[in-house]
Amino acid sequence: MNETADIGWAKLDLGRERRTGFPEVVFCQGKPDEALVAICRTLAERQGSVLGTRADARQAELVRGALPGVRYDPVSRILSLPPESPPEPEGLVAVCSAGTADLPVAEEAAQTAEFFAARVERVYDVGVSGLHRLLGRLDDIRRARCVVAVAGMEGALASVVGGLVDVPVVAVPTSVGYGANFQGLSALLSMLNTCANGVATVNIDNGYGAGYLAAQINRLACRGKA
Amino acid sequence: MNETADIGWAKLDLGRERRTGFPEVVFCQGKPDEALVAICRTLAERQGSVLGTRADARQAELVRGALPGVRYDPVSRILSLPPESPPEPEGLVAVCSAGTADLPVAEEAAQTAEFFAARVERVYDVGVSGLHRLLGRLDDIRRARCVVAVAGMEGALASVVGGLVDVPVVAVPTSVGYGANFQGLSALLSMLNTCANGVATVNIDNGYGAGYLAAQINRLACRGKA
Amino acid sequence: MNETADIGWAKLDLGRERRTGFPEVVFCQGKPDEALVAICRTLAERQGSVLGTRADARQAELVRGALPGVRYDPVSRILSLPPESPPEPEGLVAVCSAGTADLPVAEEAAQTAEFFAARVERVYDVGVSGLHRLLGRLDDIRRARCVVAVAGMEGALASVVGGLVDVPVVAVPTSVGYGANFQGLSALLSMLNTCANGVATVNIDNGYGAGYLAAQINRLACRGKA
Amino acid sequence: MNETADIGWAKLDLGRERRTGFPEVVFCQGKPDEALVAICRTLAERQGSVLGTRADARQAELVRGALPGVRYDPVSRILSLPPESPPEPEGLVAVCSAGTADLPVAEEAAQTAEFFAARVERVYDVGVSGLHRLLGRLDDIRRARCVVAVAGMEGALASVVGGLVDVPVVAVPTSVGYGANFQGLSALLSMLNTCANGVATVNIDNGYGAGYLAAQINRLACRGKA
Amino acid sequence: MNETADIGWAKLDLGRERRTGFPEVVFCQGKPDEALVAICRTLAERQGSVLGTRADARQAELVRGALPGVRYDPVSRILSLPPESPPEPEGLVAVCSAGTADLPVAEEAAQTAEFFAARVERVYDVGVSGLHRLLGRLDDIRRARCVVAVAGMEGALASVVGGLVDVPVVAVPTSVGYGANFQGLSALLSMLNTCANGVATVNIDNGYGAGYLAAQINRLACRGKA
Amino acid sequence: MNETADIGWAKLDLGRERRTGFPEVVFCQGKPDEALVAICRTLAERQGSVLGTRADARQAELVRGALPGVRYDPVSRILSLPPESPPEPEGLVAVCSAGTADLPVAEEAAQTAEFFAARVERVYDVGVSGLHRLLGRLDDIRRARCVVAVAGMEGALASVVGGLVDVPVVAVPTSVGYGANFQGLSALLSMLNTCANGVATVNIDNGYGAGYLAAQINRLACRGKA
Amino acid sequence: MNETADIGWAKLDLGRERRTGFPEVVFCQGKPDEALVAICRTLAERQGSVLGTRADARQAELVRGALPGVRYDPVSRILSLPPESPPEPEGLVAVCSAGTADLPVAEEAAQTAEFFAARVERVYDVGVSGLHRLLGRLDDIRRARCVVAVAGMEGALASVVGGLVDVPVVAVPTSVGYGANFQGLSALLSMLNTCANGVATVNIDNGYGAGYLAAQINRLACRGKA
C-alpha cells in the first residue's frame, strides 16, 4: 500500500497514523489556497478526519467550501473535521495558562488534545503574581495524567506547577509580552531553566505541539503501550 | 509531619516523594563539601536512598566517607545509594545518542531513569550522518514507552527519531561541538524547532531532567495514574 | 574595452562573465523602478540575457514593458530573459527541500542553476520527520554532481543528505518556522554545525546563491577547469 | 573642602556620603594590590569605615595587614571595617533566595544592607518548585519595608514574591545554572518581564546593588526624606 | 469574601488592593473588545476606580461608552476613572526623560504615579549630551522621594542622575533609537550595568511599572510601613 | 558485509568510503584515551589509513605508541597515517588566509585536502588591509579548481577572493580576534552575507570541513562524476 | 544669554554651535507635527539655518508650509534651510558606498558634510566583489581629508578602504541585506573588527553621524584647532 499521497503540492504522509497512532495534521499558515484545499480534501478522503492549525478565517471559509462539515474556532485558529464516530474522550489533560493573552495558545493545545481523544480541563488566568488563583484550582490540576502550562512574559507558571504535581508538565512559552521579552525568549529560557522536575518545553506559541504530546502521554497512561 | 528538613545549609523537601512519586535529588556541582555531606546523610536517613548528579570524583569520595554504600560512575558523574530493596525495573525507556562525546549526558539520562525504576535500552552513536546505524536499531527503539534523544552539534537526531516512533521523545541538546554551536545553542534551537510531533526539549546537557521525565512517562504507561 | 557600464544608478560589472564564467545578475528587491529598468535593459543589450532575483509581480510587469521577452515565475520570484540560443543543460544538480513552505527558496535555487546551464532534479517535501519520503528518492539524488538541501525549522535535511551522497551539499537554511526559529537562525546554526562531511552553507533564504554555486560545481564536474 | 581624594590610582569620591547618605564603597575584584590597600587606607582615614565587595581571601589578608580591624566573610566575599559606633539597625529588609547556590549573592545583599544600617531577615532556599517553603515564611517576608529576591535558573521567585507583598521587591538574577541559562540571562529576562507589580531588577549577581537600594528604601520608610 | 471575580474572560484579582495597597490595573493592549469592557466595568463597580494602560483611542471610546466618566490621554495611552474622592497627592516623584521621543513612556510613568497618589515633577528633555539642561533642574530633582529616569538610545541618563541624588532611581529603558539599539536593548544593558548606586531597572518601555514602583517608594517615605 | 565496526566506544562507519569516496575520519578532541587508540587501530586495520583532527601532542604520542607510522603536525593538530601507496596529488586547491593567527585553521584545511589527494597551493597572510599582497598572488589563486578562504576578525577575504575567481570559494571564519568578534561570529556573519557569488561557508574554525569539501570539488573537477 | 530655548515640546540647545562649532540638528522621524514645525521655526529664527534628518515627504511639506525656503531630498530624507550666506566648501570628504541600496545612507552622510561646509566627492557602487571599480577611483579617494565608507551585507568596504588611505575612515554599516544580516549586525561587527588602522564606526544606517564627524575632521585638517 502506498502510504505517501503525492498531490503535487505536497507528499502527504498517510502512514503516520499507522506509525505514530495519530493522523497527519495540516499547518495552514502560509499554504497557498489551492494546496490547502487539496491537502484537506485528500486527508478527509483517506483519513476520514482533518485537523488544521494556524488557519485564518478566510482559509476556513475556503476549506468549508470544499468540505462542508469543517468547523473553525477563531480563538485557537483550529479548523477541524472530526471523524464520523469520534472516540470517547479518555483520561485527563489539564491545560493551565497564565494570562488572558495566552488564551489562543492554550486553546490550540486544548483542542488538539481533544481532537486526539483526551478529556481536557481548562485552568486559565492563573498566573503566579496572584498565587491564590492557581492554588484554588489545584485539585483539578492534580487529577490530570499530563499538564500543559502556557505562559508568556516570565513564564514562571511551568516551574510552580511542576513542583505541585506528579505527572509530566509540557511547558509552552508564548510570545505574549513586550520589550525584554524578545518575542517569547524570556518565557522560553525560563521554562528550559526550570528548577522543577518533570518539565519539558516546546517551541514558543506551539500549542499544537504541546496538545499532541499531552494526548500521547495521556493515551499511554490510559491504555499502556500497545 | 514536618516535610521540610531544615539543615542550615538547605531546606530538604522530604514531601517530594509523596507529592511527585519520586524522592528529592541532589545537584552536587558547586555545593560546599559540608553541605553536600549533610544533605546526602539526611536524605539517606529520611528517604532511604540518595541520587546525586554532576558529582566529581572528589565529591564522591567525600560522600562515600560518610555513606559507605554509595556508588559513583565517573562517566555520568552520578553518585547513588540505592534503596535497600529497589523496585523491579518496569516498562522500557530507550536512550539514543548521536556521538561518542554525548555519552556522559546520555548516561546521566539512562542511570536516572534506572534509579527511578525504568528498564533502559541504550542506543548509542547513531547520529544522522550515518543513518543505517539508527535504522539498524529501530526495533529496539520502537519497543520503548518513551525515547530520550541526546545530541549535540546540529541535534537532528530528535527529529528523525520523532518521525519513527509512536511515543513521546524527550530531546536533550548537548554542548558538544564548537564554533557556531555556541555551547549547545544550535542543538537546542534545532530541537525546539523540530518538524516531528511528540517531541519536547529540556535544557542543554540536562540528562537528569530527561531521565526523570522519561521515567515518569514510563511509569504512567506501566501503571496508569494512581 | 570598458568592462564597467556606469549607468548613473549603478556600475554594471560586464567583465563578470569573462572573470567568473557567469554573467552579472540583478537583485531586484528594493531597486527603484527606473534603475531596475535601466539595469535590465543594459544587461540585455550588452550580455544578451538577464537574470533577476527577488522580483515582485509589479516589477516583472515593468521590466516586461521594456523587454517583452522577459519571463516571470511568481513562486521563485525570478525574472529572466534567456539568451537567444541557450546552452544545452548538462550534468545534474539535485535540489531537495524539506517542506512545502520551503518551495520558493528551492525554486529560486533550481531555476538559477537551470539558467546557468545545469540540468536539475527536484526532490521536494522530503523532510526528515517522514524519512521514507527521502529514502524513496535516494537514487535520483545520488545521480547528481551537487546537491542543494533547502530546509527551515530545524534544518536537519542537510545533515541527513550529507551522509548519503558522495558529492558536495550546499545547505540553504530558510526562514520558515516561528518562535525559537528566530527568522531562520535555528536552521542556519544546524547546517553550520552539521556532523556530515562535504556540506557548506549559504545565507538564510539565499536560494540564488546556492543555485549559482551548485551550477559552478556541476560545470566543473562536467567540463573540468578551463 | 576638596571632596575628591586623588591618590594616583583613583579619585575617591569623599563627597558621596554628603550627596547620597551612604559612603564610597570599593569594588575589590581586579584592583591591583597597591591600589586596593591605598584606597582602603584612605577611606578608613577619611570616612571612618570601609566596605569592600568581591574581595578574595588573599586581598582580605592584604588589607588586614594595613587595617587590622578589617573583617572578611568568604561566602559573601565582603571585606568591612565598620565605623567605631555603628548606627542602630532600623526597619527591616527581607532577603529571599531560591537555592543554596544563590547564597553568596544573597549574603552580599544582606551584609551590604546591614552595613548601611538596615535590620535584615534571611529567608533562604525557598525556590518556587517547593512552594510550601516560601509560603511558610510569608509572615517574616511581609514585615519587611523592602524585599530582595535572589534567584538563578528561571528566576521565578521575584514574580511570586512580588504578588504577595505590598512593598518594593528588588530582583537579583544570579548566574547560577547551566546551558540555556547563558550565565544568568534566563533569570535576568524573567525578572525584567515579571507579571508582578513593584519589582525592579539589578545586574546579574549584583547582590551589592540590591542591598544598597534596599537599605535606601528601608531608610526612607523609617525616616522619610530629609 | 471572594476576592477573585471570575468574569469568564479573566479572573480579576480584587484582593490586590488589600494585599498590596494598590488596586488591580488593566493592560489594555491586545484585549478583545468585550473582555476589555467587561473588565473595566467590573473594576469600576468593585474597586470604584480604573486604571488602564496601553490603550488606543478606539479602545478608549469603547470603554467610555460603558463608563462615561473615563478619561483618556493619547500621549501616555492611559485610560482612567479616578475614584470619587481621590486622595491628596503626597511626597514627590521626579520623572526625568532624555529626549522628546521618550515622552509617551515618561508620561505613562508620571500619570501612573499620580493615579497612585504621588505628587509628580516632570523634568523632560534633559539628555546627557547637553548636560547643562539636567544640571539646571537639579534642585527639582533632589526634592523627590524617588526618581524615575526614562531614556532610550544609550540610556546614560540613569547613571548620571543616580550619581546626583540620595534616593532610589527607577530606570526605564525605552525602545527609542534605531540600528544597534536593537529595540531598546542598548538602553536596557546600559541601565543594568550602571556604575551608580541605588538604581534598579524595569522592562523596556515599561513606564507603568516604574510609576507603580516609584509611587510605592514615595508612599513608604511619606507614611512609613503600615 | 558488516560496514559498521562496533568497538564498544563507537560505531565506526566503514561504509563511508564506499558511500562517499573518502574514508572515516577521527575528531580526536575530547575522546577518552582508550577510545582514541581503539578507533585509530581499527581504522588502520580496516581502512589502511587514518586521519585524526584536533589532536594534541599527548594524544599523538599515545596513538604513535600503538601505530608507529603515525605522523603529527602541531600547527594543524592533524595526526595521520597515510595509506601505503598514496594516490598521486591531482588538480589544485588554493588555501588563502588573512593573518598569521589563522595559520592553524588554514593548515588543517590544506593538510586535509592533501590527505584526500588534492594538490594544494598555500597563499597565506594576504588579508585585505594590505590588498597588494593578495593581488600579487592572484595568478596562483586563479589556477585552482577550488579556493578555501580562511579569515578571522571581519572575514572580508572571502568576498574579495570570491569576486576575483571563477571557481567555488569555501569560506572558513576563524575565532581569531577579540571583543566584538564574539569568538568568530563577526567573520561568520560576514562570510554568510558575502556580496560575491560562488561562496559557501563552514563552521567557525572548521578547517577540516573546508579541506574535505575542497578536495571533493577538486576531485569532481579532475575526474567528473563516477 | 539663555542658550536653551524651551518651547514646551523640547529644550533646544542653542549653545551647541558655540560649544561645538556646528548648530543644533533635528531628527525628524517620529516627531509630532506641531513639535517639528515649532522646532524648525525656532531654529530658523535663532540659528538662521535648519538641518533635519530622517524626514518623510509629508513632514517636508509641512515644514515648507511654515518655512518656504526649506529644501527636501527624498533619497537622503534630508530637509534643509541653508544659512543666507553659506560658507565656501573647504577641504574634501570622500563618501564611498558598496551597493545601490546603500545610496540613502551615503547621501545622508554626503549632504550632512556639505551642510557643515565640507567639499564632498561621491564614490558609489564600489563594493569589494568587483574590486576594479574601487581601484579605479583610488586617486579621488586619496585626495580626501576623511573618508566615509558605507556598506551593508558583509561591510568589507571599510577594511579595504582603510588599508589604502592615510586619513581617518568613518565606517557606516547599513541594514541592507537579509537573513543572517540581522538588520545590519553583520556589517556592524565586520567594521568593528576591521584589520585596518584608522577606522571607527557609527551606528547602523547613521549617515548623519558619519557626515558630521567627517566634516569635523575635515574642518580640523583645513583650519587646525581654534
Add this chain to the structure above:
Amino acid sequence: MNETADIGWAKLDLGRERRTGFPEVVFCQGKPDEALVAICRTLAERQGSVLGTRADARQAELVRGALPGVRYDPVSRILSLPPESPPEPEGLVAVCSAGTADLPVAEEAAQTAEFFAARVERVYDVGVSGLHRLLGRLDDIRRARCVVAVAGMEGALASVVGGLVDVPVVAVPTSVGYGANFQGLSALLSMLNTCANGVATVNIDNGYGAGYLAAQINRLACRGKA
C-alpha cells in the same frame, strides 16, 4: 622596491608608512615566539622602530633578548623601540577613562598616540556617577584636537564628553564589568547609540585602534593634509 618583507611567518607590510604615514605595528598576543622575534627584528632593521601591542612580560623579555633597546610597560602591555630621533610631540590628544579598571586600555591608547607623535593629556577615573570629577577637568579636555573616551560597564562617558567638546571623540568600550555587561557588549552598544554628535566607536578593549585614530586626527589638525 619590494615593500613586502616575506619572512616565512608573515608578510610584513613595509609600504604602510609610505601609504598611511604610520609604520607597521605588531599585535603580539598569540604570535609564536620565533615569529614574534623575527618580525620585531625585521621591523627594527627596516623601519627603525617597533611598536608591539598586547605583549605579555615573557614576550617582552624574549624580544628584549634580540633587541636590547626595547621597552615594556606591563599596564598597557605595550612593547616599543622608539626611533633614534623621535619626532617632537605635537597637538594634543586627551585620553579620558571612567574607572580604574579601564586603565590598561586607556594607557594602550595614550602610549600608542604618543608613539605616533601626539602630545597626550591623561584624564582618568572620571566616570559619570561622580560628575564633578569630569567637570573639574573640562579645560584640559577642551584643549585637545581629539578626545579618546574609554569606559566599560554602561559606557556613558562617551556621550557626556561628546556633548562638551567641539572635536572628534573616539569611544572605546571596555570589557570591564560583569553579568549583563556580556564582555563589553553593554558599553559597545551604548557608545554606538550615543545621542552626542562627533563620536565614533572602535572595538571592545581596542585602545590601540583609538590611539592610532586619535593620532591621525591630531596630525591632520596640526599639519593639514599633505
